[in-house]
Amino acid sequence: MPAQRFDSPDDAVADIRDGATVLVGGFVSAGTPSNLIMALKRSGRTGLTAVANNIGLGDLLDELCEHRQLDRVIGTFAIRASGARTSRFEAQYRAGEAALELVPQGTLIERLRAGGAGLGGVLTKTGLGTMMAEGKQVLELDGEQWLLERPLRGDAALLKAWRADTLGNLQYRLAGKNFNPVMATAADLVIAEVEEIVEAGEIPPELVGTPAVYVDRIVQCEPIPVRWEG
Amino acid sequence: MPAQRFDSPDDAVADIRDGATVLVGGFVSAGTPSNLIMALKRSGRTGLTAVANNIGLGDLLDELCEHRQLDRVIGTFAIRASGARTSRFEAQYRAGEAALELVPQGTLIERLRAGGAGLGGVLTKTGLGTMMAEGKQVLELDGEQWLLERPLRGDAALLKAWRADTLGNLQYRLAGKNFNPVMATAADLVIAEVEEIVEAGEIPPELVGTPAVYVDRIVQCEPIPVRWEG
């Protein structure tokens, strides 16, 4: 079905439920759906699990901690070893109010890809012999060991692209793709904020980064500038 | 390293050895490296295993059977159920002179992707309960069954793209990508025939279909037109 066009990010996320698992695209400042994140904050939903590369690195995901909306984060960057610029999430994590599942970045994206592509898991060497392998199955195949990681999916995905067409095709700019195209495949409800919505056919077929089949909702928003100050 | 530029397809494939496993990109007529295939024919190498979507469907891969250069084909389309337009490969297969490993198309591409991405295998539902599962491991995870398929790699890959830049970045046109971008990741020696070679920077970064890191050799060739007549 063609993507549904919403006038506001608040309307676009309105039916995400308490307790939902929400995939959040973006890498620090690039391709990050800040308007949708802030709309989710305003929605007041609680008990959420966020799956995102990072929290508290200049992104706005940490805003969801102001009113303790996040029960859990599955991501790759969360608690900074340096201790500089601690986040609200870090405080809640330390207080036992929010859980963290730290996942190697390559494993996170492959788990999401498996979830979106109908695959039963990922066999990787990443994490073998480390804390990441604890409690997980290790397969020996032809004398080599592989760590089995399971697929990951969301109830909803919040994405950011540069442009959408009316069907829901998404075009990314520069390094704005990162987690977005795979997360688009791995959630029951896929919502994209974009800077511009154009007619079908205006995005050249070679430049479609996420085909329309994956996208349920699009909403045009002025991007909220974010930056990691280190 | 920047890709090495060759003047002829014959030179580009000259050091592929007897007995090599060769990945061959393309889908019927689209993105098919016909010049490199014909150069491999002229090289006279024997005992080859070809990994390709199809053989004998208007592609030129069947030419390698004229002098029995193929010992084995791993692919998805080989022997046509209708019996129409039989190929040289089919004759050799029936005579027991060439082997065939038939693989579902989605499994073939995922096995190649695993081979190129450092993953230990693929867990899929495709082929469960069919001949394709014979002799293969089935994993039960959380009550669901998954067929384990192993990675696939080549000694060499023969690719076709529209343009290359001098570094080896490849740009595909229309539906010319198909197997090429994944095969580019899964062979020790990656050779691409292209219609044009341009300076680095002339292919916009968003339109690079295969990043230069994967490509070892490029050769500019006039495409050989092929067509499946059904």
Place this chain on the structure above:
Amino acid sequence: MADAPPIGLSRELIALRAARELEPGSVVNLGIGLPTLVAGFVDSADGIMFQAENGILGYAGVSESDFDSDLINAGGQPVDLVPGASFFDTAESFAMIRGGHIDAAVLGGLQVSARGDLANWYVPARGGGSVGGAMDLAVGARKLIVAMAHVTRDGEPRIVESCEYPLTAGRCVDVIITDLAVIDVRVDGLVLRETAPGISAEQVARWTGAPLQIPDVVPEMAL
């Protein structure tokens, strides 16, 4: 079976009836052969997007214009694009197929069993086989429509208690559309939904090799 099977729909009319089975706005993959004809029978206003497993979402049907070797469907035929089409590689294409993102697939069949098993890739007498994306589509498409002749050239039913030919996938078929009938595959077995013009429910049952439930009213196909 000394009697001859009745003359039913042409291949084109089977394809037309299959096209009517597709939801407006849905994403559909068409197998090689008869299913390819389906693209010619959809109303472009319905916004159906055809996916070709070689890497296109949004082709309109077989092209009448010049042949471009890089713009073909999975059957190798030249195609035209609709506005909003996109290209991708085979890995992305099968992530789309196996991840359950294709609303419906129309595939040809050699045999379909009473419980919806499909055999469509391997003729034992010929061996070898060509599987293409059939197994992936059978497993991954949300709705699987099989479009085929009701009986073989020798008059043997293709709809059977249990497939003799090697399976493509088990319990995957939702609807069977043949020259004689539309049959739904339900958890409790095969149910006749429509008959072809001039064909009786009894004739369909006669040429079906598995138990067929016949509701009190079986409408004729609207073509």
Place this chain on the structure above:
Amino acid sequence: MADAPPIGLSRELIALRAARELEPGSVVNLGIGLPTLVAGFVDSADGIMFQAENGILGYAGVSESDFDSDLINAGGQPVDLVPGASFFDTAESFAMIRGGHIDAAVLGGLQVSARGDLANWYVPARGGGSVGGAMDLAVGARKLIVAMAHVTRDGEPRIVESCEYPLTAGRCVDVIITDLAVIDVRVDGLVLRETAPGISAEQVARWTGAPLQIPDVVPEMAL
């Protein structure tokens, strides 16, 4: 250890020395922190392509011009591109990394063991951790260079018999570049290759917490 460790190279000079370790024409990933500085010390004529795991092959280094939120490296810093750069998504990026297509990675370290185990993502006293792409790079890069201070702020060696901190990956480090030395990790243990200007081999050994083989001739780093 009442004595104080010697003053060695600045962070910038460690990065410069690490840059010299890179082969012309190679594809290199730089970790966050000190390794990021390496991009500033390569000769553009060498044609080194830097890969950022967030989806860039071919960035030139940190940008001095305007900030574009969509054009950053893995540390969130704005970057410039070289001609022939390309963009891709995270799945493609880590296929590149884990598939062995990255010639070298330069990562920071908390501890490196005598057999080349690396710990660089988790400080037990702080918990939680940030792993990013470190584990994938440690496993996937063909050559792994660790650039770090030779000792902790408390004067404890970071090069140790066996890592106390949780591992990033085992047996993955090829070369250690510190403010005091360049040390190769070989199958038979650690071998001193170069010393920093003004630092003796004995001083390096004194502040190294694992056996260190010292060849007869150990040149001073050329900076």
